[in-house]
Each structure stands twice: as C-alpha cells, then as structure tokens.
Amino acid sequence: EVQLVESGGGLVKPGGSLTLSCAASGVTFADTWMSWVRQAPGKGLEWVGRIKSTPDDGTTEYAAPVQGRFTISRDDSKHTLFLQMNSLRIEDTAVYYCTTTVRWELRFEYWGQGAPVTVSS
Amino acid sequence: DIQMTQSPSSLSASVGDRVTISCRASRSVTYYVNWYQQKPGNAPKLLIHAASILYSGVPSRFSGSGSGTEFTLTISHLEPEDFATYYCQQSYSLPRTFGQGTKLEIK
Numbered sequence: 538e539v540q541l542v543e544s545g546g547g548l549v550k551p552g553g554s555l556t557l558s559c560a561a562s563g564v565t566f567a568d569t570w571m572s573w574v575r576q577a578p579g580k581g582l583e584w585v586g587r588i589k590s591t592p593d594d595g596t597t598e599y600a601a602p603v604q605g606r607f608t609i610s611r612d613d614s615k616h617t618l619f620l621q622m623n624s625l626r627i628e629d630t631a632v633y634y635c636t637t638t639v640r641w642e643l644r645f646e647y648w649g650q651g652a653p654v655t656v657s658s
Numbered sequence: 659d660i661q662m663t664q665s666p667s668s669l670s671a672s673v674g675d676r677v678t679i680s681c682r683a684s685r686s687v688t689y690y691v692n693w694y695q696q697k698p699g700n701a702p703k704l705l706i707h708a709a710s711i712l713y714s715g716v717p718s719r720f721s722g723s724g725s726g727t728e729f730t731l732t733i734s735h736l737e738p739e740d741f742a743t744y745y746c747q748q749s750y751s752l753p754r755t756f757g758q759g760t761k762l763e764i765k
Contacts, residue, residue, distance in 0.1 A: 572754075574702075582694075582702065582745055584754040600753045634701055643708070643749045644692045648701035 539563035546652030559618040559635030567613040575631035664757035681746035690750040
C-alpha cells in the first residue's frame with residue numbers, strides 16, 4: 538500500500554521560510570517522479586512543481602508564482618520528498634499535498650493527507 | 659498556460675441520477691486529461707486518466723470521454739458517496755493546470 542505522509546506545516550510570517558517533508562512508503566521511491574500540489578482555503582487545486590526520478594536526472598520544474606522562491610528536492614535513501622519555501626507571501630497560504638506521479642507526470646496517482654501552511658503576520 | 663474551464667460550477671442531483679460534468683481546454687490537449695474527486699477535508703483521488711481510462715479500483719459508474727479541447731465526466735447512477743467536488747486537469751504541457759472544480763450536491 539502506498540502511503541505519503543507530509544509534515545512540517547505551520548504558521549509563518551510573511552517573508553519567512555518553511556520546509557515541508559513527505560515520507561513515502563510502498564513505492565520504489567528512487568524511480569518515482571514526485572509533485573507538489575496546493576489548495577488555498579476554499580479554492581481549487583494548483584500545481585506547484587515536480588521533481589523527476591533520479592534515473593531520469595532528478596531535475597525540477599516550478600509554477601511561475603513560486604519560481605525562485607520554492608525548491609523541491611529528494612532524499613532517495615530516506616524515501617523523502619522536500620519542499621523548501623522561502624520569501625513566503627500571504628497568498629502562499631494553502632494545504633500542500635505531495636503526490637506520486639507516473640513518468641512524465643501524466644497523472645497524480647497517490648496523494649498525501651496534506652500539510653497546512655498559513656502565512657500571516 | 660492552458661486554461662481548463664469546467665461547467666457547471668455546481669450541480670444539484672439526486673441519488674440514482676445520471677450527471678455529466680464538462681471541461682474545456684483553452685487549446686488542444688489531445689487526450690491528456692485526468693479527473694479527480696475530492697471530498698471535504700480529504701485529498702483528491704484520481705478517477706479517470708488519459709480522458710477515458712478508469713483508474714484502478716474506481717467504480718464503473720464513472721466514465722470519461724473527449725479529446726482535443728472538450729471533455730466530459732459522466733456518473734451513470736449517482737450513489738450517496740459520489741457527492742463531492744470534481745476537478746479536471748491537463749497533463750499535456752507545463753504548467754499542469756486544473757479546472758476550477760464542480761461541486762456536486764444532493765438535491
């Protein structure tokens with residue numbers, strides 16, 4: 538059974554930083570592309586970015602609103618995905634979901650329970 | 659960016675009804691459209707991928723169709739557990755984008 542467990546969410550001031558973690562089990566993590574999707578309160582789903590599997594070079598892509606501020610990384614030895622968020626803005630307030638995705642990110646198959654992030658002074 | 663526009667934004671229906679949700683892409687995405695179901699407080703779940711392929715474990719009352727720019731999700735016979743919000747999503751190009759959602763409510 539695939540399980541994704543996010544952690545690290547919380548309250549942060551504008552301009553601050555936060556790092557989310559996503560611990561994966563039940564998948565061959567190193568071979569799995571991973572993505573982050575967020576959902577602002579009462580709003581729809583928004584793609585944040587992705588990281589390719591290590592055999593596929595492990596490179597990242599980001600949505601324009603977070604480009605240059607957010608960094609996705611992975612530790613295959615610990616089966617863990619990370620989302621480092623810097624220069625946080627009020628509009629980054631959302632629940633952040635990590636997801637597994639098949640190669641080329643054709644669909645988001647498994648989702649974590651979500652990590653709430655609130656950016657407020 | 660490719661915009662995904664769903665209609666209607668909300669829908670009231672009864673158990674046993676057949677319902678259809680539409681999704682239009684701002685340009686062709688061939689068949690690279692997925693559908694997700696989300697219930698309050700829970701993460702989304704994948705229902706349909708590649709426009710018409712039922713994901714593993716999803717009941718057969720769900721079906722998807724379409725290609726190019728027009729797509730539909732059909733629930734043939736509503737069950738009580740189907741009342742939720744549904745999202746389409748394109749995986750044709752970056753950034754990946756979602757429709758705004760269709761909230762399906764009990765009449």
